[in-house]
Amino acid sequence: MLSRTADNLYWIARSMERAETVARLLEVGSRNALIPSLSGGYRNEWDAILQASGTQAGFAAKYGDPVPRNIESYLFFDLDNPSSVASSITRARENARIVRTALTSAVWDALNSAYQDLLRMRRTERSKLPMSDLIDWTMRQSMMVRGAIEDTQLRIDGYDFLNIGYHLERADSTARLMDVKYFVLLPQVDYVGSGLDNYQWRTILRAMSAHRAFSWAYGGEITPAKIADFLILNRKAPRSLITSVEGASAHLDRLARGYGRSTNAQSKARALVGELAEASVEDIFDEGLHEFLSRFIAEIAGLGGVIHSSYLSGDAR
Amino acid sequence: MRLEVRHRTLYRFDPAMRAVVQSLRLTPSLFDGQQTIDWAVKVEGAERGAAFRDGAGDWVETTSILGPVSEIAVEVEGVVETVDLTGVLKGHRERVPPLAYLAPTRATRPDAALIELARGAVAEVAETEALERAHALTYAVRDAIAYTPGETEHATTAAEALALGHGVCQDHAHAMIAAAHVLGIPARYVTGYLHAGGEASEASHAWAELYVDDLGWVGFDASNGVCPDEHYIRLGSGVDAVDAAPIRGVAKGQGAEALDVEVSVTQAQQ
C-alpha cells in the first residue's frame, strides 16, 4: 500500500477518535456546570478541560477568559482550533476523500454524511443546537465510522493502519486526561473519607464514559488506586492504557506477518505492552503518577514517530 | 592544448535533508575541438543511474542520496585535449533544431534596452554578414556590462544586468542570448571550463552559442570578447543558466543550503 494512503488512513482514525474525546470532555464540562460546588456557586471544570484537550493556549489567545459558551463554541465549531470536533471531522473526511478508493462505501458514507451534517449545523443558529445534542451527535458519528470500519473493511494492511491510529490516539487521550487530574488521584492528598465529595474522580471516569463500567468491575468505594488501576492497567477497560497499547501492538504484529518483515515499531510496541503488563499501581505511584504519565505520553509519541518512519513516511528501505 | 581539470562542489545542508536528487551535466561534449583523455565524476554515497545523451548532445546522469543528507561532494577530475576551432562547434552530434532556441525565458526576455543594444550593435553590419553581426553583439554586450563579480546574483536577468551595467559570465551569456533573439538568431547558454592562465577564479565558465547559417553553432564569450579557443572546455548547453546548469538538484527537507566550489584548470604536463 502507498505510504501516503496508510498515513491518511491512520489520521482518519486519529481524527475521529479525537473528535470523540473532545465531545466527551464537553459532556463533562456541561454536566459539572450543573452541580453545585461546596464553596458556593457551581463547579467550573472548563479550565481543566481546555488543558486536557491541549487547547488552552489557543483559546486564551482568541477569547481570554474561559466563558463556557465560548469554550463550547471553540471546542466544537471553531476551525481555528485544530482539535475541535469540526476540525477533526473535516480533516478526517478530507483524508478519506484523498484515499477514497481504500475505503468501503459504508465507511466513506459514514464520514461524508458526518461532514455534510456538520456543514448544515454550521449554517444553523447556535441557539437551536443544544450542546447535549451536539455531543450525542458526535459520539454517534464516531461510532458509526468505527462500526462501518469493523463491519466492512477488508482485513488487509489498511485496516491495521486505521486501528493503529485509533489505539494510539486513545492511549494518548486517556493519559492526558488523567494527567490533567493527576493530583486528585494522589493518595497523600487527604480527600479520602474526608467528607468532601469525590466528584473529581467521577469526572475522570465519566470523561471516559467509564463510570458504570468501573462500578461493575470494582464495586464498593471509589479510590484513587482503583481508578488508576482501571484506567492504566485493566485489560477490561476499553480505553485503558494497556488495552490501547495492546491493540496497537496486535495490529502492528498483523502488519509484520502480512508483510513478512518486522520493523522497530513492533519491538517498541511490545516493550511498552511488556512494561504495562508487569507494572502495579504501587509501582506507578512510587514513580509518581505525573512522572509516569508524562513518560508514557512521550513513549506513545515516540511509537507514533517510529510508525511514521517505518511505514508512513515512505522513506524506509 | 592538454588541460587538466579539478572541480569540487560541496553542498552542506543544515539541518540535514531527507533526500537529494541531482541531474549532472558534467561530462565534456564530443566535438572536433576537444578530446577527452581521462574523465571521472564522483559523488560519494550516491546511487548513480539514469544516464543518457540528450537531443542537444549532452551526457546527462542522475544521482540520488537517501537522507539524512548533511553534505554532498561532487568531484570532477579529468584531462581534455583541446584545439582552437575559433568557436565553431564542429562535429558535434545533436538533433534539436536551432529554431527551438528562439523562445525567451525569464532570464533572457529582452526589454527595450536590450532591443536597442542589439539593433544598435548591428546597425552598420549588413544582414548577410551573419558572423560579423554575432561578433558585433559580443563586443556590444562586453562594453555594456562591465565584468564585475558580486554585483549580480544567480537569479539576475539579462535586462537587470544590462540596467546595472555590471555582471559576470552568466549575465553576459544571458544578454547575448536576449540580443541574438532580438535579431531572430537562435542562441543558447553554454557551460564549461576556462583555462585563464594565472587566477583560477573564472575556471568555471559560461558563454553563449549563436546559430550562424553555413557554420552552425558558434561560441561567443562576451566576458572576454572572444570566441572559445583551446583554453575552453565545453560541457553542455541549455536555453539559459538554469536549463544548462552542470548540477541541477532538488533536496527534500527544510535545511538551509551552503555551497562551496573549488575549480582549477591547468595545463597538463605531457
Next chain:
Amino acid sequence: MDGDEPSYFNEMFDGDGVRAPYSGLDGWANDMPPELRNLKQSEAEALFRRIGITFAVYGEGGDPDRLIPFDMFPRVFSSGEWRKLEAGIRQRARALNAFLMDVYGRGEIVKAGRIPAHLVYRNEAFEKAVVGFKPPRGVYSHIVGIDLVRTGPDEFFVLEDNCRTPSGVSYMLENREIMMRMFPGLFQENRIAPVENYPALLRRTLASVAPEKCEGEPRVAILTPGHFNSAYYEHSFLADMMGVELVEGQDLFVEGDYVWCRTTEGPKRVDVIYRRIDDAFIDPLCFRPDSMLGVPGLMNVYRSGGVTIASAPGAGVADDKAIYTFVPDMIRFYLGESPILNNVPTWQCAKPDECAYVLDNLAELVVKEVHGSGGYGMLVGPKSSTEQIAAFAEKIKEDPANYIAQPTLALSTCPSFVEEGVAPRHVDLRPYCLVGERIELVPGGLTRVALREGSLVVNSSQGGGVKDTWVMAE
C-alpha cells in the same frame, strides 16, 4: 441559413419522423409523467453525489462539490454512423502519433515543406528535452480525445484534438452506469454497445508500452496533481477501476535507473506512469524548478528508458490549435490516405490577410485563443453584442498570432430534459482513442450538451452538462 433562427440538424426528429437510431426512445420521454421524471432526476443526482463524482471548477468560487448537470435523455448513434466515426478517429490518432515521432526525430514533414518549421519548433509545446528519444512502440499520445461536432446526417467535423490528458472519461462510464441503474428497461429493449471495458483497455494499453527493460507484469500508476485538482475524482475513479495505484509526485522518487513508489513495504518499481499533470510540472530538474507536483529526476529516467510516461512529454505540440489546421496534411503525408473526418475551416490570425478577414466578419465567426481551453477566452460572434465584438477585435489586434477563427457551426441538437419538458439542445462528442500495441476505442464517448437555451458552448465550466451516449449494437 436564413431568418432569425438558423436551422439546426435535430438528431432525433427528421421533419415529422423519428430517425432510426432514436426509434427506441420515441415516446419514452413524453410518456414519462412529470413526477416520475423529477424523481428520476433527483435519484440520478443523489447517485452522483453519493459516489462523489463532482466537478470543482478550478479557480471558481462556490460549492467545490458542485455536480456537473446530467441530462437523462441519451444521445444515440447507429452502428453505421459509428463505424465511420471510428475509422476517422483511428486514422487521426495514428497520424498524430506519426507526426510526434517525426518532429522529435528527423522532422521529415517539415523538411518536405508540408508544415512550416516555426509552427512546430517554435511552438511552446515543443519539448527539446525529448528530441531524439523514441518512446516504447513509438507512441507519444496514448489517449487521444477528439472533439467532434455534427452539422448534418453525414457531416461531422473535428473541432480539436487532445493529445495530452483528455479528461471526462469517468463521466462517460458513470453516465452509463447510472442510466442502466435507473432505466433497465431501456437497455432490455435496445441493444446498446457496452463501454464498461474502457478501464481494462486503458490498463492493457498502458501495460503494452512498458519500457523494454521492464520484466514481468508492468506496474502502472496514475500520477495526479492531488486531491485539490478539479479532475481528482476522475483520477481516483480510473485508478480504482483499473486496479492501479493513484500516486502524487511525493509518492514517487528516482533512484538508480528507475522510478520507485513509496509503500508501507518499502520501495516498489513503477514502469508506466499515466500522468495527469502538465509537462511543465512533472520534473523540477528538467522543467519548472519550482514545481512541487512532480518527481525530481523523472525525465532522466524516462529518457534513459527506465519508465514510460503517458502521454509522452511534448505530445502537446500535436494538439495545438495552429497545428490542427495541418492534421489532414499529416494523414496524407504519413498514411497516404485521404482524411475520413473533416477539419473545420480555420483562419489563422497570425496571417495578415486572414486576420483582416476575421476582423471584418467577427459577427459570424467563433474566435479562439491558440492555447486556450475550457471555453474561456473565446468569442462566439453571432451570440455576442456589438460592444463585446468591438472589445474582442482590440484583443485580436494586440496579439493576432494568439487567435484563430472558425465559422459558427450549426451544431446538431439532441432532445434534452429542460424545465418545460423536452427540448432540443446543442451537443458535441468526445470519443477516447487508446493507442498502444493496438488502437482501441469503446463505442461512443462523452456527449456534452449546452443546457442553456440557444447556447453553443458545451463546456461544463460554462453551463454545459453531459449525456449518456449510445451506439446501437449491430
